[in-house]
Amino acid sequence: MTDQPASLSFPTPYAADERQSTREIAATLRDNALAGLPPSAFEDMAVVRSFMGRRQIILNDPAAIRHVLIENADNYGRTAAVYRLLDPVIGRGMLLADGDDWREQRRAAAPAFAPRAMGSIAGHIARGGERMLADLRAAGGANIDLFAQFQLTTLEIAAAALFSLDLGAEGPEVRAELRDYAAGVGRPTVLDFMLPRGWPVPRSFARWRFRRAWMAHMARLVAARREAPGGARGDLFDMMAQQAHSERQLVEEVATVLVAGHETTAVALFWTCTMLAELPAVQDGIAAEAATFDLSSAGAAAALPALVYTRAVIDEALRLYPPAFSITRQARAADDAAGVAIPPAGVVLIVPWVLHRHVKLWSDPNRFDPGRFLPGAPPPARFSYLPFGVGPRACIGAQFALTEATIVLAQLLRAVRLELADDAPVLPLAAITLRPNRSPPFRLTPRV
Ligand code: HEM
Numbered sequence: 199m200t201d202q203p204a205s206l207s208f209p210t211p212y213a214a215d216e217r218q219s220t221r222e223i224a225a226t227l228r229d230n231a232l233a234g235l236p237p238s239a240f241e242d243m244a245v246v247r248s249f250m251g252r253r254q255i256i257l258n259d260p261a262a263i264r265h266v267l268i269e270n271a272d273n274y275g276r277t278a279a280v281y282r283l284l285d286p287v288i289g290r291g292m293l294l295a296d297g298d299d300w301r302e303q304r305r306a307a308a309p310a311f312a313p314r315a316m317g318s319i320a321g322h323i324a325r326g327g328e329r330m331l332a333d334l335r336a337a338g339g340a341n342i343d344l345f346a347q348f349q350l351t352t353l354e355i356a357a358a359a360l361f362s363l364d365l366g367a368e369g370p371e372v373r374a375e376l377r378d379y380a381a382g383v384g385r386p387t388v389l390d391f392m393l394p395r396g397w398p399v400p401r402s403f404a405r406w407r408f409r410r411a412w413m414a415h416m417a418r419l420v421a422a423r424r425e426a427p428g429g430a431r432g433d434l435f436d437m438m439a440q441q442a443h444s445e446r447q448l449v450e451e452v453a454t455v456l457v458a459g460h461e462t463t464a465v466a467l468f469w470t471c472t473m474l475a476e477l478p479a480v481q482d483g484i485a486a487e488a489a490t491f492d493l494s495s496a497g498a499a500a501a502l503p504a505l506v507y508t509r510a511v512i513d514e515a516l517r518l519y520p521p522a523f524s525i526t527r528q529a530r531a532a533d534d535a536a537g538v539a540i541p542p543a544g545v546v547l548i549v550p551w552v553l554h555r556h557v558k559l560w561s562d563p564n565r566f567d568p569g570r571f572l573p574g575a576p577p578p579a580r581f582s583y584l585p586f587g588v589g590p591r592a593c594i595g596a597q598f599a600l601t602e603a604t605i606v607l608a609q610l611l612r613a614v615r616l617e618l619a620d621d622a623p624v625l626p627l628a629a630i631t632l633r634p635n636r637s638p639p640f641r642l643t644p645r646v
Pocket residue numbers: 292293294304356454455458459460462463466520521522525526584585586587588590591592593594595596598599600
């Protein structure tokens with residue numbers, strides 16, 4: 199270990215006014231919802247705002263969160279904006295499905311994410327990580343777009359581990375389509391938040407056109423998987439194919455897992471590395487921990503439980519930069535969430551970005567300190583740490599994501615030291631996931 203700091207503060211870069219006009223709220227909803235969060239959100243247990251006649255409630259109180267996400271979860275659905283923005287990309291796959299349709303999909307997919315599946319998944323992850331290191335070596339280490347690299351690597355890993363698919367040249371194409379959508383017609387407008395579900399907005403037609411081309415691409419992947427030699431693999435694809443009621447449903451289920459299963463993990467790895475660029479001692483700690491283990495596809499599953507420091511770094515990075523920055527719900531009927539009145543159609547925001555930095559829930563909340571998650575440390579206060587949500591709709595891929603982020607980070611930092619290659623700030627943006635405002639170049643130096 200060096201004598202450089204193993205801990206630094208990463209305060210939220212935004213300071214909104216406590217009271218904002220309708221226009222200001224509308225502008226931040228469109229451009230970056232993080233910048234519009236009032237200071238009281240980080241200090242109080244509930245914050246209620248009205249916006250164009252709609253009640254918006256930020257909940258930090260554990261009993262209220264428990265009520266909305268667990269006890270009375272059936273009373274809360276996804277918001278119209280989430281449907282509008284995500285439907286073109288994932289259709290009615292698990293994330294946007296409801297009722298029996300959702301229950302069936304979740305039950306059918308569960309075995310693929312069970313603890314006993316993680317051994318084989320760790321092997322796929324390690325192979326993907328090795329391929330990433332080879333790509334990085336080939337790129338030379340000077341001006342590396344790590345974010346794009348993580349997006350490609352996590353996509354390839356999800357396709358291989360869950361669908362037995364080697365994406366090959368398709369990987370960059372899939373990424374390019376998603377990138378164009380996110381930067382173009384997939385960007386939210388104020389009307390996306392205002393109009394009820396099912397009502398068209400000016401971008402609806404362009405989104406429909408994207409959906410048609412994208413789902414056709416997903417259908418080609420499904421066909422390629424079906425035609426691949428080797429027959430049934432007992433993987434998630436086979437489980438979904440058995441359960442789906444139509445080809446269209448299968449295609450949308452595959453699209454959901456491919457998208458939900460890679461972008462968030464890539465974002466997590468990106469913010470982890472962006473913070474660690476300023477914390478060389480933490481990089482050294484990970485490299486030292488990983489040094490003696492076999493992190494190849496044969497050994498990664500066995501090494502995983504020993505990578506406790508690396509895992510604590512990931513847990514802490516998910517606290518300060520939670521890729522799913524907000525868990526948003528719309529009430530179907532009026533409700534009382536531990537004393538907070540929720541009107542019908544009221545929008546409830548449970549915001550990991552806020553919860554994880556709340557002054558009453560964490561000591562020195564903006565300080566990066568993996569020690570919070572090392573064995574023996576007191577557990578976080580209940581419902582104060584929700585990177586994967588909680589309750590029936592909690593992330594089905596949480597173990598997959600943690601396994602992936604831990605192994606890939608250990609492989610990477612054992613091989614290289616990393617620094618940011620420029621000084622311009624990198625700011626988090628609320629854009630479905632917690633994306634950076636730019637993809638900064640990294641400089642990678644081999645350790646040996
Ligand atoms: C660091 C990475 C990840 C983060 C932070 C994350 C976060 C989340 C969160 C917060 C939810 C719940 C949303 C809500 O309640 O509204 C969710 C749902 C979901 N996630 Fe993840 N996720 C990650 C990785 C993954 C992976 C690797 C997969 C699959 C391979 C996945 C698949 C899903 C699916 C299918 C759902 C919908 C579950 C349902 O509605 O029943 N996620 N994720």
